[in-house]
Amino acid sequence: MNTATRDHYDTHDLRDSQGEVIYVFVYGTLRAGEINDVTYAAERHGIEAPVYVGTTSLGGRLYDFGDYPGMVFDAAAGDGHIVGRVTGDVYRIAAALVPVLDEIEAVYPGEAGLFVRELHDVACEGATYPCIVYPVSESAVSQLPQIAGGDWVSYRHARDASVA
Numbered sequence: 001m002n003t004a005t006r007d008h009y010d011t012h013d014l015r016d017s018q019g020e021v022i023y024v025f026v027y028g029t030l031r032a033g034e035i036n037d038v039t040y041a042a043e044r045h046g047i048e049a050p051v052y053v054g055t056t057s058l059g060g061r062l063y064d065f066g067d068y069p070g071m072v073f074d075a076a077a078g079d080g081h082i083v084g085r086v087t088g089d090v091y092r093i094a095a096a097l098v099p100v101l102d103e104i105e106a107v108y109p110g111e112a113g114l115f116v117r118e119l120h121d122v123a124c125e126g127a128t129y130p131c132i133v134y135p136v137s138e139s140a141v142s143q144l145p146q147i148a149g150g151d152w153v154s155y156r157h158a159r160d161a162s163v164a
Contacts, residue, residue: 022095024050025058025122025131027088028069028152029104035067036104042097050091054125057085060135062147062155069152070114070136070144087151090124090131098132105134114140 029036038050060073061084071086093101102108105115115134122131147155 022093022098023053023122023129023131024091024093024097024101025056025088025120025133026091027058027062027071027086027133029067030101031089031153034153034156038091038093038097038101041100041104042093045097045100047096047100048094050093050097053090053092053129055087055089056122056124057087057150058120058122058133060084060086060150061141062086062150062152063136063141063144064147064155064159065144069147069155070141071133072138072141073120073135085150087149087153090122090129101132101134107134 024030024038026038028034030038030041032039032052042049058071058073060071062069062071074084102117105117106113107115107117114136116136118133118135119130120133121128122133149155
């Protein structure tokens with residue numbers, strides 16, 4: 001698979017060579033220690049714990065929705081232009097966790113929502129993984145502040161410390 005996005009797929013399309021797991025790139029509240037930590041989400045539902053692959057970044061921009069961020073992929077990312085980067089973590093997850101993540105991100109079949117589920121190639125730790133990513137549309141962020149540096153966790157800690 002190249003850097004193209006596959007938008008329409010089911011969980012079976014995402015299984016690795018053992019037929020048991022898939023990969024996800026998390027950049028916001030699904031990151032470790034955050035409110036929707038992917039590991040805790042799996043634990044709450046009795047699903048096998050995700051396996052951390054590594055931290056990396058994708059071409060795009062991150063925006064502050066208040067309690068969570070939204071990532072917009074940068075259309076220029078593939079044509080040599082300098083783009084922003086969004087920091088996130090890659091996890092190998094059990095296929096049973098996908099519906100849980102869809103619920104957290106309010107992604108439902110046949111319904112338009114803020115987040116969408118897409119599949120993107122993500123380079124991490126010397127390999128490339130076909131990862132689920134939950135971006136938002138450009139139109140959803142038109143009035144929101146952009147998160148400089150593209151790292152939700154660092155940004156949220158600094159923002160919350162300045163309020164306290």
